[in-house]
Amino acid sequence: MDDAPKDHIARAYQWAKEHVAIDDVSELVTDAGSARFTATFRVPLPSRFVTAGETRKGVRTQEPVTFLFTALFPFQAPLLRLRPDFPRDFPHINPNVTEVSPCIFDGNLSELLQQPRWFDGLLDQMADWLAKAASDSLMNMRQGWEPMRTDECHGILLYDWESLQKRAEEGIQQHQRFYAACWPPGKGGIGLVLSSFEGAVDKKRILKSEDTAGIVMTTPPDRPSDRYLPCHVHDLSDLLGLGEMFGITALDENITGLRRELNNVGKRIMLVILVIQRPVHIIGSPCRYECISFALRWETKIKKKRSKTKLFAEVLSNRDVCTPGLLQRFSGTRSYDEQITLVGCGSLGSKIGMHLARGGQKALSLVDNAWLAPHNNARHAIIAGLLESKVEALSKEFKKMRVRVDAHNKDARHHLASIPPASLVIDTTASQAVRNSLASEHPGKQVILCALYANAAHGLLCIEGHDHNPRVDDLVLTQLYRAVDDKQLNEVLFQEDGELTPTGQGCGSVTVIAPDTRISLIAAAMAARIRQHIEAPQDRHGTILWGSTFDDMALAWTDIPVHPSIHIDGVLGGSWSVRVLAEAEAKMSAATESDAPKETGGVLVGHVSYTTRCMTVVDVLPPPPDSIKKRHLFVLGTEGLKKSIQKIELASRGKFTYLGTWHSHPGGGGQSRTDEATLVRITFLRNYEPTICLIWTPLKILAVT
């Protein structure tokens, strides 16, 4: 051994000698690659056992503990060994057939050694562990029931253990058979529980594969077993004894029956799962049911025309298969059973989808008609394979997590009608066409829009309000209109040349230059916000979140609540609709109140969509100074109006313009002949482009027809 570890071990040895809980330390024995000493700890016994000097389970007032060091010390903690006859029926003992090795720290012991207390920390933990063993309080019921220790583990059984525990918790008494795959069959292998079945074993299925079958047996209801014992099972008799201790009836008959059926088709192995009710929840689980699994193997030898069968029971270690439930537990998220439709599986969509799946989302429907290309590897969540569509590649990954996936390799616009009502749709396509399609959909679906701007330096997240109102197009238009008076925002949202108004960038596009880290930064935040929305839906209003990155590291979001819009159908001859955004309506109300009982009014500013046949009023301009306001008359002036409109059109690249006029009827009442004539006149002047005149009344907003 080198000098350095020797020096460290010598110091540890000295510290043990000086420790307040240690009575005696043996000589330090050092050889080539290791060193050891034995420290005798003074164990405080509870008063009941002081006179006897030993607890009921056999912990004594003095307990020797051997510390075994390797040359890696102090980067590797020493192994700890208790006396060989130390009672083993305690939790927090590491699995080991021959040695008694206490598990004294809830974590890596080598990490504990790196703390400021160094070797004293380890000695303190050891002293504490022994004191807890003496008071039989190693099992901390508030922390939960420690699962049975398996000193000899012969293989692994994969299953959705959490579901099994939950079913038991719900009072479903499970005495059922199941098929299981084994690789390789027999000792040291891995098993996977496939599906449960009733009745006899399907011989054809079993014969054709390496599959076998097994049984699940559960303790009777309200018979919790409060005995902590390590699991020492070697043969059928041990297994039946364990079942009897837990109060499981008919275990023998069930095993015998299934074994006979399997034996008849040449199988020599079956699986047994015992589901045991404990007095408190299992550590790390909300359930009180502990599952213990075994492989039962048998060999038959024929001697002198008489057959003799030997049975071996082998304890298996339980491993979870990946399920959304498991992922929820580890993510600390809550269950959401409804399917989410992810429209757009590009870089942004794939990352958001992956975050949701990792957070335990149970069902996803994927819609995208694109194929993975080499350049997608720069930013997509999946590494591109050959000739693989984005939805197929993504769904393969999701299926590994047992997420229910529908993959639709087609244009989103062809699929929207198939999306179930009342479901959540996440649009990451950055396509105005898709967004307009979604906006036109019948109320019911709730749309969340995710888009990136300016090479992913900014992100926009829009969450529709309750019952599709405010709609996704209302939210996007609100955000765009904010850019009219905000220079910085304007540069981002209206930066591109020409008349097109950008609606976000599809980051699979070769024109977008942004590192994966930047897109991941925004995608993670968007997924987190979507998760929050799923777990605790907001009030009736919709939400706009505008995010800006800084140095590709920091990210700040502006959160803007948007109240429901007013929807008016049947304008312009019946085929058009008008949407008045809440902010515009609020301005109309305020102006009416201010000028009442006189009428007032102004110019409607907004957006015309010929695709959706919708005129969206985003703002109202105040009446020009030369306007006339009387009790039953409002005449809209013209002073400065043209300039104001031009400024808006210029700033928004024509996205927002003059839509028509509004005026108030503070006392109520419908449209007048004057109103009708005005509409005709304005429509004529606007060369019959879509034009509206609205009347604000105390009850509702009317469109002049």
Next chain:
Amino acid sequence: MSTSTVTFYPVDNGAMALIKLNDDAETTILSDIYIQPEADDPDGEKFDVAAHLRKQLNTDADGKPYVDVLLLSHNDDDHIKGIREHFHLGPMDEYTFPDDENTDLPIVIHEIWGSARFWKRSSTSHKLSEDAKTFNKEMKRRVKLFEDTGLIQNKGERALIIGKDPEGLTDNLSPIVREINSTFSKVNNRELITKLLVRVLGPIPQQDGEEDENFKKANRGSVIVQVAVKESNLWDSYENLLLLTGDADVLVWECLWDNHNGSDWLDYDILLVPHHCSWRSLSHDSESDCDDPQVSNDARNALSQAKPGAHAISSSKPIKDDEATPPSQLAKNEYVAIVGEKQFICTSEHPNENDPQPLVFNLTAAGPQKEPTKSKPRTSKAAAAAAGESFAHG
């Protein structure tokens, strides 16, 4: 918190112990206070009991630290010192948060348990310290609140009087009086019958033939209680019995033996030996004046009801065989004879005289178990040693 605990603080010849229950509310009962200025001094040698205490306490919704109960045995300085410095006294609406966030917040006492002697004024025979006067004033305030309304007050305003006042001052206060030889399990207005039972043993009334002068002594009026803390797990259950004795003298113990001989009211797993291990709790003979002082059999019997494996705790200075008593070596010998050498612990000697630390017992389902002594951080010790001395540099 897996089990309830009791912590005895190293406070020289004083008394201070904290019972912390493992019920949902983590109820705390502080038995006596003795926080010396030296213990508050960052450069002082004495253990910083106040800092340790504060770490054990929960805070209310506003962030105010609190104890559920202060149980005061009697108002001598070695049982009450530090109350003005560290605790909030007065109406709760007068609680003030210090401007300086480095200043400790005053600890709120939700409920006080004390004898009826808080009505007694300072006199030449029993001169009250400022802390004692403040405590008495607070008790009077709380009792007056009950008198005025007839209602159990809110947290921070409650008081229970242990034992009736011989002059009848408690006659109309029965809802807040716990009589001698009675039991109760309501703590801070919460019923804890499955966790805790308090048996009230003292202060016992004036005895026939007992001189007024003796009866009026502060020690004579000590509150004595047996506190049973119940603990159970899936395999065991146990009543951890703590006998808290104040500074009661030999006459009191003789009477208690007379009253409770044959019952389990004097049984204990942990005995806080009376009067800092004073010989005069066991004997009528003066240790210094008498060549062969004799133990009172009845007093010794009263203090001998140790359950198997019981501990006796002397809340005192280190015990030396010299004339400076208490603590008395003779008295220690008697307790050692009762519980055994290893089971007798002096708070100033735990784990050693040079560096005494709080003595903690876990109250388990198999009886009290001394918490293993942990090492002190060596680097902190080194830092403290170096920081306490000035060094010249050339």
